[in-house]
Amino acid sequence: MTDKTLLQDLNARGLIAQMTSEDELEQHLAEGSVTLYCGFDPTADSLHIGSLVPLLALKRFQQAGHKPLALVGGATGLIGDPSFKAQERKLNDDSTVANWVEKLKGQVSQFIDFDSGDNSAEVVNNLDWTRDLDVLTFLRDVGKHFSVNQMIAKESVKQRIDREGEGISFTEFTYMILQSFDYQQLNASHNCTLQIGGSDQWGNITGGTELTRRMNGNKAFGLTLPLITKSDGTKFGKTESGTIWLSPNKTSPYAFYQFWLQTSDADAYGFLKYFTFLSVEEIDALEKADAARDGRPEAQSVLAREVTRLVHGEEGLTAAMRITEALFSGNLSDLSEADFEQLQLDGLPSSSLADADLAETPLTTLLSEAGMANSGKQIKDALQRNAVIVNGVEKGMGDNMKAAEVFASEHGTYGRFFLVKLGKKKHHLFVI
RNA sequence: GGUGGGGUUCCCGAGUGGCCAAAGGGAUCAGACUGUAAAUCUGACGCGCGAGCUUCGGUGGUUCGAAUCCACCCCCCACCA
Structure with missing residues (x-):
């Protein structure tokens, strides 16, 4: 990444959906280490592979010398993000959310480096600055900066406003303000000047850049990552057995490895760019090599190896590959009694x-x-x-x-x- | 609070007294073909190996018979207040 800027690399990977003032952001990132954040709301006791792209993006920024903050939404998780959701969600009680927050903290921490000097990562929780906020202060100091007219016009809540048979509660409608407030707070406390997130977060992110400008008088940037789609139009990250989770307790490393291995050809090279740290050049070379060869391409196995290693470590990968080898190579008779026991331990x-x-x-x-x-x-x-x-x-x-x-x-x-x-x-x- | 429109099997969505375990599409699973790929074709798709059993927001009722009719209740939406 020496001969290319971070943004150029992200762009080559197809990892940029939208950004605020591109030229200025490019310049801002070039000027020195920037503090950036990405939020993860606790909607379950584990993140799933949908969060992998932003998580890895944080790491990409850190590798480029910037300081990542991983925000877990102890507060926003209590409210529920309405962005592009067809229906109002049911609320989870606060002890459940608190419990999930702890789990997410651990997961998020796997991906970023907490001991790298000036740009060491940090985990923050938005409950810390919203818990004691009283309604009147919130309404007067924060709410006053938001125009309902603009909020209603956001694409992210459009279907909830327009669609027959659906509605949106004030609670969820306010979500955007809370998230904007997070950005403003982090800007004030950590000099955070960039927020990244999935493309569904665009509306929430721009809300935050606006609020930061108004309340702090600071320029703040936003960048969104694309929503991962599959070439056949079905939903990414789901199989018959359900969501692919990052937690080994919910999706075993073996199942995780298999998921990636079964990626279709049409998606494999794109996924390599999204989900691995292999350079774009390496991936392009692999694609050429695969195309030149008859039969089965290598892309899927490279993808499965790389991503499994990132999420489950070398040990998880070894276990996953051991099972795969035993089950799909076809010669079970070679297995010793001890091998069978090992396969059980590996998560077969x-x-x-x-x-x-x-x-x-x-x-x-x-x-x-x-x-x-x-x-x-x-x-x-x-x-x-x-x-x-x-x-x-x-x-x-x-x-x-x-x-x-x-x-x-x-x-x-x-x-x-x-x-x-x-x-x-x-x-x-x-x-x- | 008033008026109107809704709540159907994972999702969307037909069905308005028997022919309804409930059309159609999507998702998913399995088979064939392949490369643990895609596309295509075939089959399955409430539960049960089976006899059979349990469903259409809830509870009661009318009827030989109800997802369909009636009563009450719960929830959602729109407009009005």
């Missing part, structure tokens, strides 16, 4: 059949309860298509009531391991 989904009543329980129940499918119907469908494979042997509907036979010790690897494959991608280890 597994369950014990010790307590199960195999004589009475159909496979449909057994496999769906183990989490291989959401309902027995799906198992049934798979059985009818011979898509259930136990230790390499196809099972059909006829075996449904014969769980005791299927899982009999003499059929198990080392007398007790049964690797069940559902379709091409789902695996589950049963142990007796």
